[in-house]
Amino acid sequence: MAAMLTGQRPEGSQGPVTLLDLWQRFSTTAPRFADNKLDTRRDAEGRARILLGHFGGRCDVRALDERDVLEYV
Numbered sequence: 220m221a222a223m224l225t226g227q228r229p230e231g232s233q234g235p236v237t238l239l240d241l242w243q244r245f246s247t248t249a250p251r252f253a254d255n256k257l258d259t260r261r262d263a264e265g266r267a268r269i270l271l272g273h274f275g276g277r278c279d280v281r282a283l284d285e286r287d288v289l290e291y292v
Contacts, residue, residue, distance in 0.1 A: 239276030242267045 246252055246267070252260065273291055274283075 235277075235279035236281050237276060238271060238274050238278040238280050241280055242271065 246260075246264070252263065255263070270291075274287070
């Protein structure tokens with residue numbers, strides 16, 4: 220994460236970090252997500268579908284910038 224925030228590629232990473240891959244990994248492995256109540260997880264899943272609909276599942280999250288966020292909002 221630190222490498223990504225400084226614009227460097229994390230060690231051992233290859234290829235893009237897609238929004239879909241990031242969501243799937245978070246929603247299946249993050250303890251903070253799993254600890255949520257069912258309604259909260261469903262809300263997050265709905266919000267993830269909106270993000271994926273806007274940016275596309277193949278969107279490389281490393282390339283997102285402030286302009287992209289403003290357009291989404």
